[in-house]
Structures are given as C-alpha cells and as structure tokens.
Amino acid sequence: MKEVIFFDIGHTLVTGAEASPRRLIGAALDLKERDIKRIGKLIMTENAETPDDLACLLSQELPHISPGKIFEAVRTVWEEQYTCVELLPGADKVIVRLLQMGYTLGIISNIWHPFFQGFSAKYPDIVSLFEYKVLSYRAGVKKPSPDIFLKAVKEANIDPSDCWMVGDTYELDIAPARTSGFRTVWYVIRPDRERDAIAGILRGELPGPDYAISDLMELVPFFENRL
Amino acid sequence: MKEVIFFDIGHTLVTGAEASPRRLIGAALDLKERDIKRIGKLIMTENAETPDDLACLLSQELPHISPGKIFEAVRTVWEEQYTCVELLPGADKVIVRLLQMGYTLGIISNIWHPFFQGFSAKYPDIVSLFEYKVLSYRAGVKKPSPDIFLKAVKEANIDPSDCWMVGDTYELDIAPARTSGFRTVWYVIRPDRERDAIAGILRGELPGPDYAISDLMELVPFFENRL
Numbered sequence: 001m002k003e004v005i006f007f008d009i010g011h012t013l014v015t016g017a018e019a020s021p022r023r024l025i026g027a028a029l030d031l032k033e034r035d036i037k038r039i040g041k042l043i044m045t046e047n048a049e050t051p052d053d054l055a056c057l058l059s060q061e062l063p064h065i066s067p068g069k070i071f072e073a074v075r076t077v078w079e080e081q082y083t084c085v086e087l088l089p090g091a092d093k094v095i096v097r098l099l100q101m102g103y104t105l106g107i108i109s110n111i112w113h114p115f116f117q118g119f120s121a122k123y124p125d126i127v128s129l130f131e132y133k134v135l136s137y138r139a140g141v142k143k144p145s146p147d148i149f150l151k152a153v154k155e156a157n158i159d160p161s162d163c164w165m166v167g168d169t170y171e172l173d174i175a176p177a178r179t180s181g182f183r184t185v186w187y188v189i190r191p192d193r194e195r196d197a198i199a200g201i202l203r204g205e206l207p208g209p210d211y212a213i214s215d216l217m218e219l220v221p222f223f224e225n226r227l
Numbered sequence: 228m229k230e231v232i233f234f235d236i237g238h239t240l241v242t243g244a245e246a247s248p249r250r251l252i253g254a255a256l257d258l259k260e261r262d263i264k265r266i267g268k269l270i271m272t273e274n275a276e277t278p279d280d281l282a283c284l285l286s287q288e289l290p291h292i293s294p295g296k297i298f299e300a301v302r303t304v305w306e307e308q309y310t311c312v313e314l315l316p317g318a319d320k321v322i323v324r325l326l327q328m329g330y331t332l333g334i335i336s337n338i339w340h341p342f343f344q345g346f347s348a349k350y351p352d353i354v355s356l357f358e359y360k361v362l363s364y365r366a367g368v369k370k371p372s373p374d375i376f377l378k379a380v381k382e383a384n385i386d387p388s389d390c391w392m393v394g395d396t397y398e399l400d401i402a403p404a405r406t407s408g409f410r411t412v413w414y415v416i417r418p419d420r421e422r423d424a425i426a427g428i429l430r431g432e433l434p435g436p437d438y439a440i441s442d443l444m445e446l447v448p449f450f451e452n453r454l
Contacts, residue, residue: 186426186429188422188425188426188429189422190419191415191418191419191421191422191425192417192418192419194418195415195416195418195441196441198415198418198425198439198441199413199415199439199440199441199445201429202413202415202428202435202436202438202439203438203439208429209429211429211430212425212426212427212429212430213426214422214423214425214426218426
C-alpha cells in the first residue's frame, strides 16, 4: 500500500532567516501589524519569481509607500532568503532512510520563491527526493487552509488517510492536516511558540497528533515499526 | 474537605538569576560538569545560612581549589541571588484568589537560603500566605526525591490525593509529585527545556499531568470549577 509522508520545510527540514519575509520586509518598510499580515499572505500565495514582480504586487497593496523603497526592501530580503537556507542536522539521513523503506515523500510548505530556490540550489540532491512539492506560492493558497492539503492529496492521487504530515507548528501543520484526514507527526522543535497548543492538548481540549518527536531521527524507528 | 496546593518557586512564581547557583558558582570557579553536579546537590540540601558556611562546605568538596577563590565566588553569587528575585506577572493575584476560594497553599522548592531570603524580603506579604514551606536546603533533600513530597504530606497532615503540585518542570515537579500520589498541574512556561517530556507524553509513553496551563491565571477558573 502506498503511503506518502509530507514534510513542512521551514524549521522541520531547514532553518534560515531569523524571521519570516513579511516580518523582514515589514521592518524594512516600518509597516503596521495589519499591513504586515496582509503582505504576508500575498508574499506566500502569489507566484512571483523575481523580486521586481513581487515589489510591483506589494506597491499596489501599499500605495502610501514609495515604490523605490519597496523595490529596495524586497530585493534585499529576497537575496538574504536565497542564501540563508541550512539543512537541519540529520534531515538528509532521515529522508533517505524513509525512501529506502518504501515511503513516498512530499512537501507541503508556506514558502516563497527565493527560499525554495535557495533550498533547491544548495541541496539539489535532497529536494529531488520529494516526489510531490505543494508550495503555497505556486498553489495560490497557504496553510492552515484545508485547500492546500486537498491539493496535495489530489496531486498524489491517494486517500488522505494514507498521507502523513510532519511539521513543527500545531496551528499550520498538525491541526489542519488532521481535519483534512491526514495522520500527523508533530516535531516539537520550537515549543516556546506552541505553549497554548501544548497546554490545550494536555488538558484534552485540543486533539493531539498521532505521534510526536523531539528529534527528527525518531521518525526512522517510528515509520520502520509501521511496516 | 481540605486541599493543599503546593507551588514550585523558581519559574513558577518568580524569576531571578539567568542560571542556577551551581552553574554560576561553577562558572566562577571554572568547574568540571561532574563537580558542578556534586556541588549543586550540596548547595540545595545543606542548611547554610551564610555565604561563609556554604563556602566552608564547598571547600571540603573542592580541595583542589583555593578557599579564598571559593569564598569570593560564593559571596558574589549569594548577593546576586538575594537581589534578583522578581514575582512573575499575576502570581500574587492567583495566590490571593486561591486563598479566597478556601484552598490552603504551600511551597515545595529546590532552593538555597539567599534566594528564599530575597523572595521573603521583597515579597513578605506573598510569602506569608503559604502555610507550608518545604524548602530543600532545610529539608535536606531535593526534588525529584519522593522524600521531599512525603515531608510536605506529613507537615500538612493530609492524604497525598488531596495535594496538588503546580510546577514548570516535568522531571522535578510533575513526575515525582504524581508518583507520590499528588495531583498535578503543569505550568508550560519554558517548554524549550521540556521537549523530550512533551513528545513523550504526546506519544503516550509518559503519563501526563492532571491539568496544564500556559498562563498562571488559568489556575483560577480551574480550581474554581472544582469547588
């Protein structure tokens, strides 16, 4: 029986910039929180493959800011994000071992072009191992929308119950994957950002994941034992 | 029916120094990890009420280090720990509300004299609200030993099942209180230090707490609803 294991990218497989592009561009342009949120959605869901394409789209959203400033900010952050990708320790080993076991691998990620491009340029051998790549900026929709999980299911032509989602964020990875019928593994790597979710699950008010790991290597025995 | 709610002190009710006394004294004396662990136990379980008392005890444990250096390091850290205590936001309100509901309050803490003295000097009105104070340096034993929980039960003259332990550390507060028959509330305030425990509970390999909170104020509705 075919099973697909989908991974989140940022903070599950790789680390990179110390903040999201919306935060970095927002800081460079001194944006208000409401504007940061709005451009965040745009950055992650518009298929902009050059900094200038994205800057044009942002200029329409931010008419009160000079286009020159926007172009400069986008180019700077774009370049940083292209170069900052670092594979998390052990991620390559885990990926290879899961493939050897016969699992099919995929990605479901809220991501924009430069970060994915940087990931692909620096680790081409790793990226090529993922058969399905469902990227928000190409899909036009981002997590936690169930639509992005539905797209993944369609692309893999598989039942959701044969899909796994491995990710670090309860709100973006675990909760929506679960309601989309996936099985879930929560990678507890940045729990400081997940305090409410952790407490909620421990209280029994939120549904827990099917499995949890504090080290990516723990995926190996878990998926091995399922065969 | 009488119920006693015991609190941990550090990182549950108050914050303070950025590291434990064993780490600070260890750094000042350039100690090896094994020695740090050994003096940590001594610092927390010996009833030393002056820096010189403690320095004498440490000198016997660390014969390869000059007594003068030890005295100086202990005095410096002692003074820092006396002055650094800060009540966590909302801790005073929660304590008062629980008392008003009719609960009896206590403390079970791994602590040494200057930190408890600093807490008592800065917040005398708060400290006086705790009827039972089971402090490792006076009890001669520290968490996670079940003996310190047993001492608390004896002092309160109550059945363990009528005792609650509220603390931030799974290993020191939740696990040993639970095996001692207490009920437990886990305050998920520093989950980065608790990743393995969180993952272990979510996997069903470790027993969870009876309740979990990510904000101390959540104790109020929880204990209110139990009345």
